[in-house]
């Protein structure tokens with residue numbers, strides 16, 4: 001798997017692939033990452049929606065929750 005990734009982390013494409021990343025729900029191996037990237041996605045809860053919000057945030061568009069009912073927030077479209 002590391003050879004198929006040319007030895008590099010598949011997220012940052014810079015650091016050596018050293019940590020086997022797996023889905024915590026299915027146990028399936030997703031790829032081999034560097035320490036920082038594996039730690040980063042773990043700290044965001046392996047949550048694709050949180051990662052999308054992080055991307056938007058880095059682009060200058062932070063998510064502003066819209067309260068539509070008590071305790072209910074509307075996601076941006």
Ligand SMILES: [Zn+2]
Pocket residue numbers: 009010011012013014015033034035036037038
């Ligand atoms: Zn990386």
